[in-house]
Amino acid sequence: xxxxxxxxxxxxxxxxxxxxxxxxxxxxxxxxxxxxxxxxxxxxxxxxxxxxxxxxxxxxxxxxxxxxxxxxxxxxxxxxxxxxxxxxxxxxxxxxxxxxxxxxxxxxxxxxxxxxxxxxxxxxxxxxxxxxxxxxxxxxxxxxxxxxxxxxxxxxxxxxxxxxxxxxxxxxxxxxxxxxxxxxxxxxxxxxxxxxxxxxxxxxxxxxxxxxxxxxxxxxxxxxxxxxxxxxxxxxxxxxxxxxxxxxxxxxxxxxxxxxxxxxxxxxxxxxxxxxxxxxxxxxxxxxxxxxxxxxxxxxxxxxxxxxxxxxxxxxxxxxxxxxxxxxxxxxxxxxxxxxxxxxxxxxxxxxxxxxxxxxxxxxxxxxxxxxx
Amino acid sequence: xxxxxxxxxxxxxxxxxxxxxxxxxxxxxxxxxxxxxxxxxxxxxxxxxxxxxxxxxxxxxxxxxxxxxxxxxxxxxxxxxxxxxxxxxxxxxxxxxxxxxxxxxxxxxxxxxxxxxxxxxxxxxxxxxxxxxxxxxxxxxxxxxxxxxxxxxxxxxxxxxxxxxxxxxxxxxxxxxxxxxxxxxxxxxxxxxxxxxxxxxxxxxxxxxxxxxxxxxxxxxxxxxxxxxxxxxxxxxxxxxxxxxxxxxxxxxxxxxxxxxxxxxxxxxxxx
Numbered sequence: 266x267x268x269x270x271x272x273x274x275x276x277x278x279x280x281x282x283x284x285x286x287x288x289x290x291x292x293x294x295x296x297x298x299x300x301x302x303x304x305x306x307x308x309x310x311x312x313x314x315x316x317x318x319x320x321x322x323x324x325x326x327x328x329x330x331x332x333x334x335x336x337x338x339x340x341x342x343x344x345x346x347x348x349x350x351x352x353x354x355x356x357x358x359x360x361x362x363x364x365x366x367x368x369x370x371x372x373x374x375x376x377x378x379x380x381x382x383x384x385x386x387x388x389x390x391x392x393x394x395x396x397x398x399x400x401x402x403x404x405x406x407x408x409x410x411x412x413x414x415x416x417x418x419x420x421x422x423x424x425x426x427x428x429x430x431x432x433x434x435x436x437x438x439x440x441x442x443x444x445x446x447x448x449x450x451x452x453x454x455x456x457x458x459x460x461x462x463x464x465x466x467x468x469x470x471x472x473x474x475x476x477x478x479x480x481x482x483x484x485x486x487x488x489x490x491x492x493x494x495x496x497x498x499x500x501x502x503x504x505x506x507x508x509x510x511x512x513x514x515x516x517x518x519x520x521x522x523x524x525x526x527x528x529x530x531x532x533x534x535x536x537x538x539x540x541x542x543x544x545x546x547x548x549x550x551x552x553x554x555x556x557x558x559x560x561x562x563x564x565x566x567x568x569x570x571x572x573x574x575x576x577x578x579x580x581x582x583x584x585x586x587x588x589x590x591x592x593x594x595x596x597x598x599x600x601x602x603x604x605x606x607x608x609x610x611x612x613x614x615x616x617x618x619x620x621x622x623x624x625x626x627x628x629x630x631x632x633x634x635x636x637x638x
Numbered sequence: 639x640x641x642x643x644x645x646x647x648x649x650x651x652x653x654x655x656x657x658x659x660x661x662x663x664x665x666x667x668x669x670x671x672x673x674x675x676x677x678x679x680x681x682x683x684x685x686x687x688x689x690x691x692x693x694x695x696x697x698x699x700x701x702x703x704x705x706x707x708x709x710x711x712x713x714x715x716x717x718x719x720x721x722x723x724x725x726x727x728x729x730x731x732x733x734x735x736x737x738x739x740x741x742x743x744x745x746x747x748x749x750x751x752x753x754x755x756x757x758x759x760x761x762x763x764x765x766x767x768x769x770x771x772x773x774x775x776x777x778x779x780x781x782x783x784x785x786x787x788x789x790x791x792x793x794x795x796x797x798x799x800x801x802x803x804x805x806x807x808x809x810x811x812x813x814x815x816x817x818x819x820x821x822x823x824x825x826x827x828x829x830x831x832x833x834x835x836x837x838x839x840x841x842x843x844x845x846x847x848x849x850x851x852x853x854x855x856x857x858x859x860x861x862x863x864x865x866x867x868x869x870x871x872x873x874x875x876x877x878x879x880x881x882x883x884x885x886x887x888x889x890x891x892x893x894x895x896x897x898x899x900x901x902x903x904x905x906x907x908x909x910x
Contacts, residue, residue, distance in 0.1 A: 331812050359811040366812045372805045376827045385823075386813030437813040 285342065287311065287473050288441050292329050292339035292349075301325050301497035307441065309344075312467065312474045314488025318516050322497040323477040327443045330475070331366050332359040344440045360389070365439025365472070369446045371430035373418035379429050380405065380414040386437020397436075404432045408466060423452070424459035431463070435470060442467070444476040448483055460486055481520045493517050511637045513558060523560045524606055528636075530557050536578065536631055544602040546629075547578045550636035557638050563596060565633035566607035568625050570617055578631040581605070585623045588614075595619075599627055674888060677881050686882030694860045695868035696886055702776060702864065703844040706783035710791040710840040711833075713784070718795035719825065723804070733796075740789045747785055748853025755781070755854070778855035779862050783844035791840040798832025799825060831905030835898045842894030845887065865890075 291304035301322040307313045315323050328334040330341060332348065335356065341349040343364065349356045373382050380401060387397040405411050408428045418426060427447060434442060447463065448456050464486050467474055476487040484491055485505050493501040493508070493516055500514040509521040518525035528539035528546065532554050539546045539559050548559055567573070573580060583601035590596075595614045599605040605627055609617070617625065678686070686692065721733055739747050755762040756773040765772060772778050802825055810820035826833070848866040855862040857871060865887045872880035 331808070333808050333812070358816075359808070360814045360816050362812070363814070364812060366809060368805055368809065372803070372809045374806060374810070374824060374828075385810065385815070389810070389813055389815035389819055389823075433813065 286344055288330065288475065289340075289342045290326065290330060292326075292336040292341065294325065294329065294334065294336045294339070296325065296334075299325075299497060301329075303494060303497065303499045305492045305499055305502060307473045307475050309473055310471055312476065312487055312489045314484040314491045315475055315477045315494060316479060316484045316488075316491055316516065316520065317494035319479060321494040321516075323479075323494055324445060325497075326494070327366065327445055327475070327477055330362075330441070330443060331364045332357060332362050363438050363440050365431075365434030365437065365442045367427070367430045367434050367442060367444045367447065369449045370423065371418065371426035373421075373426055373429055373433070375418050377417075378414065379410055379416050379418070379421070382418065382429055383410070383432045383436050386433060386439075390438060400436055404436050407469070408432045422455070424455055424462070427459065427463060428466070431466065435472070439472065442470070442472050442474045444474065444487070446478055447476060447487070448478075448480065463487075479516075481522075484520060491520075493520075511558070511635070512560065518560065521560075523562055524566075524604075525558060525560045526603060528557060528559045530554050530636065539636065542603050544581065546634060547631050548634045548636050549631050553636060553638060557636055559634050559636050561629055561634045563606045563608035565629055566599075566605060567628045568597070568607055568609060568613070568617060568619070569628070570625060572626050573628050579629040579634075581627045583625055583627045585619055585621050585625065587621060588619065599625070601627055671888065674881060674884055678878055682878055683882055683885070686879050687886070689879060689882070691859060691863075691868055691872065691879060692883045692886065695863055695865045695883060698776070698779070698860070698862075699845065699864040699890075702779045702783060703841055706780045706787060706844045707837060707841040709780065709784045710788045710844075711837055714788055714791040714795055714836075714840075715833075718792045719799050719821065721792075722796045722799035723807075736792055737789050739786050744782075744786055744847065744849030745853055746849075748782055748850030751778070751782060751785060751850060751854040773854060774856040774858070774862060776855075776862060779851055779864060782850035782854045783847045786847050786850050787840040787843040790843050791836040794832050794836025794839060795829065798829035798836070801832070802828045831902060834901040834905065838894055838898040838901060842891060842898070845890050845894065 286309040288307040293302040317323055329336055338351050339349045347355050348362050384397055384401045405414050478484050490504055491508055492499055495514055495516055501517050508517050512518040512521045512523060512525055526541040528541045530553055531538045536547050539548045581601040583599040585597055586600050587598045588595055594608050594610055597607045599607060752773055754760050757766050806824050807820050810824045857863050857867045865883055869880050869884045872883055
């Protein structure tokens with residue numbers, strides 16, 4: 266029922282050459298000094314979150330899939346159909362791709378009612394009036410938009426607009442949904458509710474979904490798998506748990522909330538030196554050597570005003586640069602030759618008298634530092 | 639935001655001096671208009687309005703400006719959209735070229751039209767061979783008006799299209815509408831206020847056309863003599879007739895401006 270409804274209005278496009286199911290993306294494009302050269306895939310019912318800092322090329326990827334940009338070199342297939350293959354000089358225009366772009370604020374047509382917005386794509390594809398009407402009504406109902414059907418987009422809340430944008434894409438016969446920063450324009454209070462709601466709808470629809478975001482929670486909720494993009498390249502991909510355990514790159518570390526360093530690990534066994542930017546960390550890493558990653562959680566960093574007694578293995582003199590209050594704890598950015606983020610309770614903050622400029626000792630146990638290639 | 643609810647509560651320092659400073663221009667326009675309106679007694683005015691010269695000039699003006707305004711829209715829409723949506727080499731050159739009639743004296747535009755479409759003209763020469771003559775005909779009146787008035791439409795339409803969020807057209811395109819359909823169902827409806835305002839402004843400018851028409855179409859009563867040309871001709875014989883015809887022009891101008899403003903208010907176009 267779900268899949269049928271999703272495909273209902275548009276006739277099946279001719280498939281010239283069978284490719285794999287789902288979305289397979291491989292493209293290279295140079296845009297005024299910025300180079301995107303990336304490849305990844307989204308399985309037939311998979312939800313992938315495309316994450317990365319702003320300027321990483323996330324939106325460029327969406328525009329390439331939708332056909333709004335022309336790649337220098339690309340091969341993009343969707344549900345077995347070639348959307349773009351520069352080697353074969355195939356490049357379908359956006360209206361022939363059946364790709365469902367859902368913009369940040371919905372990008373709804375302001376001059377049309379909710380109902381006409383939802384019907385737009387199906388009508389543009391030449392669906393029969395009665396059929397289009399039935400499909401539109403069905404989706405208005407499923408996305409709880411019936412009461413809003415006569416309204417104009419300006420009279421809707423952010424979450425409602427999102428739903429209309431989604432319905433519009435589905436009814437147009439989209440075979441993949443591309444969500445561009447779906448919650449960027451929502452306020453914090455409604456965000457959680459809308460997020461849960463949208464996730465439930467997506468589960469129901471069962472289309473492959475690619476969600477672009479730079480928000481850790483969004484990435485987790487909308488990505489069965491994450492693809493991390495940075496400077497136009499895929500730097501890491503995998504399930505959230507894998508990324509969170511072993512981030513490779515600044516953005517993944519930020520998502521996981523870890524201190525991450527690229528270190529030069531000395532040869533040997535047992536407690537070894539790992540050098541990063543003039544600082545030597547002492548770590549335990551059997552079977553590894555050379556350039557590796559070293560990561561530890563902010564909560565593993567102990568702060569004190571006096572040099573700690575005993576042997577925590579890593580003791581660094583550090584200066585507090587900024588304080589960032591969280592809900593129950595305070596995140597402290599330190600400069601110890603390398604940037605370190607620590608997390609302490611509010612009581613500890615007061616007891617230690619921490620404020621920007623204060624010099625402290627930061628200690629981390631060797632066993633708290635995870636080392637991986 | 640003049641009608642914002644808090645307007646009554648705003649502080650009004652500076653209002654008086656500004657009004658005083660504005661008075662010069664207001665009077666410069668208002669006094670002549672008043673003079674035009676109060677020169678004739680209502681009886682003579684009515685009588686003059688019925689004169690064949692005035693009637694024919696009015697009829698010709700309404701006919702030619704209707705056609706030229708339609709042409710401004712038909713010819714102006716594609717280029718306005720082109721300039722608004724595509725970045726290409728020579729875009730600024732094209733835009734500047736189309737703006738030229740705004741700064742070049744209409745007489746010069748008329749002369750140039752004559753040199754192009756006149757009997758000996760670059761294009762006119764070949765048309766002549768086919769038995770087609772343009773200069774000094776109603777067609778020339780229309781062409782002169784289009785040349786002079788089109789920048790007003792193109793500028794407004796381009797600004798209108800540029801103000802339409804490009805993502806909306808991308809969305810339409812991606813939803814399965816071709817470029818053509820996206821243009822008519824998204825770009826045009828959303829730019830409509832500006833398109834209408836531009837149309838009315840172009841019509842207003844076509845109404846007031848004089849110099850280019852004079853050079854290219856001549857001043858033949860009943861054939862190429864529009865209202866503004868009629869005012870000038872009437873001045874040579876009878877001031878009363880001139881004033882009566884002038885007042886028709888004035889009325890049409892007022893209609894054009896208020897029309898543009900009303901449309902802008904109805905649809906919320908910027909800049910009025």
